[in-house]
Amino acid sequence: MISSNDVRRQFVEFFVQKGHVFVPSSPVIPTDDSTLLFTNAGMNQFKPVFLGLHEPASPRAVNSQKCIRAGGKHNDLEEVGKDGYHHTFFEMLGNWSFGDYYKKEAIIWAWELLTEVWKLPKGSLHATVHHTDMEAKELWLGETDINKENMSVHGDKDNFWEMGETGPCGPCSEIHIDRGEGFCDKQHIPGHECKVNGDCARFIELWNLVFIQYNRDDKGKLNPLPARYVDTGAGLERICQVLQEQTSNYHTDLFLPIMDRITELTGHPYAREDGMAHRVIADHVRCLCFALADGGFPSNEGRGYVLRRILRRAARYGRLLDMHDPFLYKLVDIIAELMGHHYHELNEKRQYVVSVIKAEETRFNQTLDTGLEKFNEIVAAQKVGKLSGKHAFMLYDTYGFPLDLTIILAEEKKLEVDRQGFDQEMEKQKKRAREAGDFKQNTRRINWIEIRGGETTEFVGYEQSRVKTRIMRYSLDDDNKIFFQLERTPFIAEAGGQLADTGRVFNDDMSVNVVDVTKSNDLIVHYGKLEFGVVAADEVIAEIDLDRRKRTARNHTATHLLHKALRTVLGEHVQQKGSLVAPDYLRFDFAHFEALSAQQIRAVEKMVNEQIREDKPVSVDLKQLDQARREGAVALFGEKYGEKVRVVSIEGFSKELCGGTHIASTGEIGFFKIVSESSSAAGIRRMEAITGDAAENWVLDMQDKIAALALKLNTPEKKLFERVDQLLKNQAEIQQKLEEHQSTAIRDIVKALMHKAVRKDGFSLIAEKLDVSSSDELRLIGDGIRDSRGSVVAVLFALLEDKVSINVSVTKDLLPRFHAGKLAGQIAGLVGGKGGGKPDSAMAGGRETGKLDQAMAEVINLFG
Secondary structure (H helix, E strand, O other), X not given: OOOHHHHHHHHHHHHHHOOOEEOOOOOOOOOOOOOOOOOOOOOHHHHHHHOOOOOOOOOEEEEEEEEEOOOOOOOOHHHOOOOOOOOOEEEEEEEEEEOOOOHHHHHHHHHHHXXXXXXXXXXXXXEEEEOOOHHHHHHHHHHOXXXXXXXXXXOHHHHEEXXXXXXXXXXXEEEEEEOOHHHOOOOOOOOOOOOOOXXXXXXXXXXXXXXXXXXXXXXXXXXXXXXEEEEEEEEHHHHHHHHOOOOOHHHOOOOHHHHHHHHHHHOOOOOOOOOHHHHHHHHHXXXXXXXXXXXXXXXXXXXXXXHHHHHHHHHHHHHHOOOOOOOHHHHHHHHHHHHOOOOOHHHHOHHHHHXXXXXXXXXXXXXXXXXXXXXXXXXXXXXXXXXXHHHHHHHHHHHOOOHHHHHHHHHHOOOEEOHHHHXXXXXXXHHHHHHHOOOOOOHHHOOOEEOOOOOOOEEOOOOOOEXXXXXXXXXXXXXXXXXXXXXXXXXXXXXXXXXXXXXXXXEOOEEEEEEEEEEEOOEEEEEEEEEEOOOOOOXXXXXXXXXXXXXXXXXXXXXXXXXXXXXXXXXXXXXXXXXXXXXXXXXXXXXXXOOOOHHHHHHHHHHHHHXXXXXXXXXXXXXXXXXXXXXXXXXXXXXXXXXXXXXXXXOOOEEEEOOOOOOOEHHHHOOEEEEEEEEEEOOEEEEEEEEHHHHHHHHHHHHHHHHHHHHHOOOOHHHHHHHHHHHHHHXXXXXXXXXXXXXXXXXXXXXXXXXXXXXXXXXXXXXXXXXXXXXXXXXXXXXXXHOOOOOEEEEEEEEEOOEEEEEEEEOHHHOOOOOHHHHHHHHHHHHOEEEEEOOOEEEEEEOOHHHHHHHHHHHHHHOO
């Protein structure tokens, strides 16, 4: 049997022999295409060539491209596991011609590979062409020995490929294989006819040959391209299914070793007829391995949210195989062994991928059980066969359940989920977030007063801090707050995390204090307050606050040093996820799966300060994007760059694409100090740091605090630690004695309460009001009763801070009869409150203190 590795190798070697250049797969996380969540087709990396933006490195190319289709327009996530061919991650084998060969060679070579190299039966192969492309049909019939009866003509839906609503497009020719009547999955449907493009598993599409010969304009007209292209795609998983004579992609050597490992870990064998859990887990972990190795990271937005959904969906299916502890990370090794020889990043990033998946699994497991309990409560209260959008959103917002996980759980309970209601709740939350965020003026809605006209401002702020210029247009309100645009400006707008410049725009007759600057495309808008005078067409001076600019520049250059130091100390997986560069401090968010240790923080600080002491030159060059990348410049994921970019280089240390302002050499930073490191979001760490005089003042302030503490403790500074250790030791001894005393007192209270217990049907009931100092003390007494011998239900009341506090405890032997959490909620209702908790112990409360005695009496009646 031919292996998947041989299939991939033979495909590449075949086309290399035909004059093609092998092009490595691009990452599944696109680095320069913000329109894509993930690389979803082999042609993605060649899009600039098809659009005429770049010249191809070679007129012929071949590769096996890693692809993910989950989220966005191409989203197979919810179908994965239900059948044998849907995947989130797959490989697309492809060969390309960029204005070189065309239909004839593409058709002949595809036929040659399928029939002569892979020996597929010619009588089982079918070809389709577009109804306008008789040239392709004649080539099939004249240049190959395909059966004439196996040729068919189809319309746009099946045989016309387009990149989008406009742009390069053209007819395509698909190659299908007839696997025989036994493979039909629709035989039971009346009127079904087995045929190519007939939605039937008997006929499988193997290969799509796209002939790009038109450009569709914005009016929908097809215009011939000056050059013609060939873009083909053949799914490796599907070809392996056919060549290995299997009925499912999951039964090939691409998946079976993974599912064998799942069986090993879970103790649940894979059943081909009913093995959805194994299929989902195998597919999803493959996807996660490649996405994480290529720079993706689980988060709460964008592609990160999709990756988190995929991981949580896999973890949920793990529960169906009785896996309650993290285990997905244990599959990383087998996937690296299967595919790491071709995709080396799987081996290089293996330990990192293991760590991220394990951390995410652990985090999800912590909320899953609580969420499942809440889900079951919701379902138990349902009176209709539909889960409301509010409930689905609450599970998402509070317990981290992706919508598709809630849908899976609901399907198991024969319930529908109100998806529209969920979307409405999501939109409400987004609206609240927008309203709570900082107001940003929409420049398109400003009522401009035109002085000179025009929307383009010449930015000269990299070279100059003070320029002569003119106001082109402005908008002024009753409070003298003003928006205006200049002909030329030295003011840098807020971008890339760097705050905007501030300063003045003035002449003898007027002055504006500039507090903010924004930019949208080429439109630079200044915002401030008109201090005096009248806006006119006269020449003005625009002058930035140069001291503030320099302090900001120091922090921006320090941010670049920090980024590189973090990647060096923690690993290349570290990616910038956000930043703030202000004059007084810098904030840096980055992808990392755990808190940094004190040693790691110290190592990062040391590395940055070494670069500062060496006073390395900081250079800024304008380069072509491709050249900058070849030279190793770091681009930020998700950022869209033009053809020319600014490259900021710190000699021998770092090189990044950046539009901000920087100092001339690292020595100007003076001193760098990290002042905090914390979690910004799941999988995202946040670091704050200071430089220059701010860092110097921080050190001096710390010295003052140490001196003040030494004075307060009447101890020399050198012996502060010894003194603190002694104080902590004394405190621990006192605390231990207090706890021993409290424990003795609680035992006495429990003993006294047990004597007051009332016998009921097979158990003892305690319903008492206690005089305690805190709810913790009340809970400790309840725990003492719960852990005592005998069959006891205890309901304890106390008045604390003008509220009724309630503790319900149930001994272990009575748990089948009573649930403390449900009892607590019911009893709390008697005093106008609510509560709940675990089956054996729960707390509740209410504000209607006047009903306490009545509630105690009701408790006695409650148990008969």
